[in-house]
Amino acid sequence: MTNSPKMHYDSSILHGAADRDEATGALSIPIYNASTFHQKDISKRQEFDYGRSGNPTRKALEETLANLEHGHSAFALSSGMAAIHAAITAFVKAGDHIVATRDIYGGSYRFLTGFLPKFGVSHTFVDTTDPNKTVAAILPNTKVMFLESPSNPLLKITDIVAHAKIAKDHGLISIIDNTFLSPYYCRPLVHGIDISIHSATKFLGGHSDVIAGAVIAKTPELASPVHYVQNTCGAVLSPQDSWLLLRGIKTLAARMTHQQKTAFIVAEWLQKQAWVKSVYFPGLKSHPGHDLLTSQAHGYGCVVSFETDTIDRLNALVKSVKILTVAVSLGGVESILSYPAKMSHAAMPASTRAELGISDSLLRLSIGLEDANDIIADLDTSAKTL
Numbered sequence: 001m002t003n004s005p006k007m008h009y010d011s012s013i014l015h016g017a018a019d020r021d022e023a024t025g026a027l028s029i030p031i032y033n034a035s036t037f038h039q040k041d042i043s044k045r046q047e048f049d050y051g052r053s054g055n056p057t058r059k060a061l062e063e064t065l066a067n068l069e070h071g072h073s074a075f076a077l078s079s080g081m082a083a084i085h086a087a088i089t090a091f092v093k094a095g096d097h098i099v100a101t102r103d104i105y106g107g108s109y110r111f112l113t114g115f116l117p118k119f120g121v122s123h124t125f126v127d128t129t130d131p132n133k134t135v136a137a138i139l140p141n142t143k144v145m146f147l148e149s150p151s152n153p154l155l156k157i158t159d160i161v162a163h164a165k166i167a168k169d170h171g172l173i174s175i176i177d178n179t180f181l182s183p184y185y186c187r188p189l190v191h192g193i194d195i196s197i198h199s200a201t202k203f204l205g206g207h208s209d210v211i212a213g214a215v216i217a218k219t220p221e222l223a224s225p226v227h228y229v230q231n232t233c234g235a236v237l238s239p240q241d242s243w244l245l246l247r248g249i250k251t252l253a254a255r256m257t258h259q260q261k262t263a264f265i266v267a268e269w270l271q272k273q274a275w276v277k278s279v280y281f282p283g284l285k286s287h288p289g290h291d292l293l294t295s296q297a298h299g300y301g302c303v304v305s306f307e308t309d310t311i312d313r314l315n316a317l318v319k320s321v322k323i324l325t326v327a328v329s330l331g332g333v334e335s336i337l338s339y340p341a342k343m344s345h346a347a348m349p350a351s352t353r354a355e356l357g358i359s360d361s362l363l364r365l366s367i368g369l370e371d372a373n374d375i376i377a378d379l380d381t382s383a384k385t386l
């Protein structure tokens with residue numbers, strides 16, 4: 001199905017690509033559990049020959065992902081980290097350098113600082129909220145600009161239009177981790193970014209039941225090296241997991257809209273509590289990146305971070321919550337409370353966390369579909385157990 005110019009974005013999530021099985025008209029794309037495909041005429045190349053190189057269920061998902069962010073093509077991988085691996089290694093070789101957002105996801109931090117140096121690829125972290133700092137970090141051997149916005153877990157906003165231009169001016173490939181806003185609230189390729197990646201485990205899947213990653217490329221030239229890594233390194237998403245993601249994506253608009261509405265209510269409530277030291281949510285007018293994000297995105301997301309007055313308070317709260325799930329991860333229909341210093345950012349040395357302002361009394365709350373009053377009551381009661 002092609003994206004009709006008259007179709008609104010919410011409809012295009014459902015009908016912009018791969019909305020029906022071509023063979024039967026089924027509204028749910030079948031799970032093709034096939035490792036290999038009969039080749040009718042060995043002198044001709046056929047679309048599907050081996051399951052790592054291509055699978056019809058995965059293809060339906062990849063078309064859906066490309067449509068969501070207006071890319072030329074997309075690739076479904078076995079995790080968000082596999083997506084980051086594919087997107088970055090598609091464009092670097094030994095001797096190359098990467099400029100990256102300073103407060104990125106802990107796994108991306110480990111990939112850049114621990115893994116890539118083994119292959120001769122170096123990096124510089126910069127505070128990308130200031131584009132001048134990014135420019136200053138570019139070296140003659142810089143090949144890739146790796147951004148994450150809103151950043152993790154402090155939700156700092158990077159100017160993606162300015163960074164897309166810097167990347168063009170310096171001949172760099174720009175890659176952004178767009179997990180936190182999801183395609184529903186941000187479509188970076190429209191703003192000139194080359195490649196967008198997602199931990200599809202989070203908002204795209206949305207139901208805390210699948211680990212998956214996505215890479216979306218703006219042009220055929222950018223897609224081809226990513227496809228090469230996907231097929232060569234082989235971290236493809238299985239047909240079953242591709243189906244789960246297709247199913248999750250169908251409710252993306254409804255989930256994101258409702259969860260964001262609740263995020264506003266909870267963030268505004270948190271701001272008024274004496275035991276809360278600070279609240280980080282880009283939807284709040286007081287957030288330093290609010291106006292910038294308003295101009296470059298369709299929303300602010302569903303993640304709210306906040307600092308408690310003391311570490312004892314944090315411990316009491318985390319121990320007592322009943323509705324909130326204390327866990328790693330975000331983006332599910334259940335609200336998830338996580339402790340960055342011990343969970344997502346444990347791979348980062350304590351001194352680096354301190355430098356970035358990720359304090360030991362910081363909590364990150366991913367808002368789900370529960371009633372806002374119940375989330376607030378759970379936080380209120382738990383914080384007062386101290």
Ligand SMILES: *Cc1c(COP(=O)(O)O)cnc(C)c1O
Nearest residue numbers: 079080081105177179199201212
């Ligand atoms: C979770 C996450 C990742 C890693 O994704 P996995 O699916 O866990 O491999 C990358 N970036 C961000 C922002 C994340 O939240």
